Amino acid sequence: xxxxxxxxxxxxxxxxxxxxxxxxxxxxxxxxxxxxxxxxxxxxxxxxxxxxxxxxxxxxxxxxxxxxxxxxxxxxxxxxxxxxxxxxxxxxxxxxxxxxxxxxxxxxxxxxxxxxxxxxxxxxxxxxxxxxxxxxxxxxxxxxxxxxxxxxxxxxxxxxxxxxxxxxxxxxxxxxxxxxxxxxxxxxxxxxxxxxxxxxxxxxxxxxxxxxxxxxxxxxxxxxxxxxxxxxxxxxxxxxxxxxxxxxxxxxxxxxxxxxxxxxxxxxxxxxxxxxxxxxxxxxxxxxxxxxxxxxxxxxxxxxxxxxxxxxxxxxxxxxxxxxxxxxxxxxxxxxxxxxxxxxxxxxxxxxxxxxxxxxxxxxxxxxxxxx
Ligand SMILES: Cc1cc2nc3c(=O)[nH]c(=O)nc-3n(C[C@H](O)[C@H](O)[C@H](O)COP(=O)(O)OP(=O)(O)OC[C@H]3O[C@@H](n4cnc5c(N)ncnc54)[C@H](O)[C@@H]3O)c2cc1C
Numbered sequence: 478x479x480x481x482x483x484x485x486x487x488x489x490x491x492x493x494x495x496x497x498x499x500x501x502x503x504x505x506x507x508x509x510x511x512x513x514x515x516x517x518x519x520x521x522x523x524x525x526x527x528x529x530x531x532x533x534x535x536x537x538x539x540x541x542x543x544x545x546x547x548x549x550x551x552x553x554x555x556x557x558x559x560x561x562x563x564x565x566x567x568x569x570x571x572x573x574x575x576x577x578x579x580x581x582x583x584x585x586x587x588x589x590x591x592x593x594x595x596x597x598x599x600x601x602x603x604x605x606x607x608x609x610x611x612x613x614x615x616x617x618x619x620x621x622x623x624x625x626x627x628x629x630x631x632x633x634x635x636x637x638x639x640x641x642x643x644x645x646x647x648x649x650x651x652x653x654x655x656x657x658x659x660x661x662x663x664x665x666x667x668x669x670x671x672x673x674x675x676x677x678x679x680x681x682x683x684x685x686x687x688x689x690x691x692x693x694x695x696x697x698x699x700x701x702x703x704x705x706x707x708x709x710x711x712x713x714x715x716x717x718x719x720x721x722x723x724x725x726x727x728x729x730x731x732x733x734x735x736x737x738x739x740x741x742x743x744x745x746x747x748x749x750x751x752x753x754x755x756x757x758x759x760x761x762x763x764x765x766x767x768x769x770x771x772x773x774x775x776x777x778x779x780x781x782x783x784x785x786x787x788x789x790x791x792x793x794x795x796x797x798x799x800x801x802x803x804x805x806x807x808x809x810x811x812x813x814x815x816x817x818x819x820x821x822x823x824x825x826x827x828x829x830x831x832x833x834x835x836x837x838x839x840x841x842x843x844x845x846x847x848x849x
Contacts, residue, residue, distance in 0.1 A: 484508045485669040487659040489647035489683060491515070493523035493623075494826060495675035496630040497834050501841050503637045507670075510640040512647050512661060514679075519627040522677050523831070525796040527701065527726050527735055530554065530561070531830050532618035533592035534569050537578045537719050542811065543590045549832040550618075560625035562729040568597055568715045570605060570613040572781065575720045580612035583718065593617050604710070609781050610717075620714075621831065622729035649687040650674070656822030674825045678758040678797040680813075685755035689819050693750040696758050697743040697798045701735040702771040703728060707787030715782060723778040725785070733791055738777060741770035743798070758797045769793050801829065814840040 484507050488495045491513030499509040515521070529535070533547035554561050571580040578586070587594050597613040605613055634641055646662035655668040674683050681691050706713070706725070714734075716724040723738040745765055749755055771790045779786040801813055812833045817823040824844065828837055 481508060482655045482668050483670055485510070485655070485667065487512060487647065487650075487657075487667055487669045487672045488675055489650075489659070489672065490675035490677065490679070491518040491641065491643070492521055492675060492677060493519060493626060493630070493831060494677070494828050494834065494837065495673065496634060498673055498675060498826065498837065498841060499639050500630070500633055500637065501838055502845075503639055505841075505845055507845075510642065510667065511634065512642045512645050512659070514644070514646045514662075516644050518631060518641070518643075519623060522796060522798070523626070524623050525701075525794045526623070526831070527724065527737060528562075528620040528623065528728050529726055530619050530621050531832055532616060533590045534587060534616050534618060534718070535716065537583050537586045540586075540590070543586065543592070545836065546830075546832065547590045547592050549835045552835055553621075553832040554619065557621065557626060557629070559629065560621045560623075561619050562622055562727060563619035565620070565712050565714050565727055566601070567616045567618040568601060568613060568713060569594070569616045570715065570717050570781070571611045572717055572720060572722055573609055573611045576611070576722075577719045583612075601713075604713075604782055604784060606781055606783060620727045620729055624730040647672075647674075647676075647683060650683065650689070650820060650823050651687060652820055652822075657820060670822065672823045674823060675827070677827055678762075678799045680799070680825055680827060681749045681755040682757055684817075684825070687820070687823075689817050689823065691749055691751055691755055692813065692815065692825055693748075693802050695746060695748050695800045695802060696756070696761070697800070698745040698762060698765050698767075699737075699742050699796055699798045700744055700767070700770055701728075701737045701742060701794045702769065702774055702790055703731065703733045703792045703794060704736050704771075704788040704790055706734050707784050709784050710782070710788075717778075717781055722781070723774060725778075725788075728794075734788075735794065736771070736774055736778065736785075736788065738770070738774040740777070741773045744770065758799070762795075762797050767793075767795055799827065801827070812836050812840070816844075
């Protein structure tokens with residue numbers, strides 16, 4: 478076995494996590510190669526998302542996620558400062574009916590995790606329907622521009638001399654004396670010490686094709702409506718907590734706003750586990766009907782913020798959202814960092830949100846026995 482093979486790591490998936498892991502490995506003296514099915518990096522979940530840098534507010538039922546979010550928030554802002562968009566006013570509110578937490582509980586919880594809240598000024602309070610809204614705060618939370626993250630990663634990968642193979646699928650990972658043998662859709666093979674499966678929705682497509690145990694996952698076909706806000710809501714972002722409510726957030730790369738709704742953003746869902754078997758989420762995604770739920774979203778959301786009725790629907794962003802089953806219970810966003818039980822050279826990685834990258838880096842350091 479050559480020296481290069483001993484240090485070679487294949488990363489399946491050129492999303493934010495796959496590209497970032499490649500950089501972590503290169504800094505530690507490994508030789509990563511990023512293999513991406515699409516013709517570009519960051520085309521899937523890392524592009525089509527709500528663009529929120531989570532500040533902890535979104536998870537009032539998961540202390541661990543909220544706490545870690547707050548810890549990672551400033552770190553993310555600093556590390557990816559060029560991608561940060563914070564020229565808007567972030568408002569969180571609690572619904573009076575159907576909310577899983579009360580306004581008092583929300584305040585106490587956010588104090589515990591160190592997420593600042595300030596009573597919203599009356600000009601903002603007046604935008605809300607007081608019958609349905611218990612309390613409204615200003616919060617410290619910003620957005621990220623995925624295209625800046627993509628360009629930054631592309632530059633870093635190139636400067637580090639890391640090979641990136643686009644339009645190439647990692648089809649299988651099988652045992653090999655060096656650790657694992659990756660087989661690619663162009664017919665080539667690559668022996669490696671480790672293979673990181675950072676394919677998000679595609680995690681089980683790779684495990685099942687490789688005869689490895691399936692990772693229990695839930696997939697959702699999701700729609701975020703892209704809207705232009707009415708003038709009086711310009712520069713504002715609102716997240717209504719904590720239940721079947723809505724959120725609108727800037728989507729910086731397009732200069733529009735996403736409107737999402739807990740009830741209407743998911744259009745369909747399916748599970749993957751040893752009982753159900755694996756699926757091809759990308760094929761399912763293509764086959765499912767994509768009739769917009771914008772009207773339903775705006776009809777419900779404008780009961781809380783009446784002027785939202787004036788939002789103009791420009792388009793919708795559609796993708797597959799993948800969740801770990803644990804998230805179903807407390808809406809938390811833990812990371813998956815799992816050494817395959819059958820083929821330990823394969824590591825399955827998924828971050829439920831973008832700032833989880835720092836938690837993944839801790840795990841990578843632990844795995845390789847190195848410090849940051
Ligand atoms: C609707 C939605 C809203 C979200 N909102 C937020 C938010 O506001 N804030 C936040 O922090 N997080 C949010 N997230 C989560 C966040 O987007 C993800 O945690 C993150 O983007 C995952 O990055 P990734 O690199 O793992 O996945 P991806 O970006 O999906 O990358 C996986 C890549 O693997 C490729 N691939 C798949 N199979 C193979 C294969 N076999 N071989 C080669 N390549 C393969 C795919 O083409 C893809 O490019 C949201 C996610 C969704 C879906």
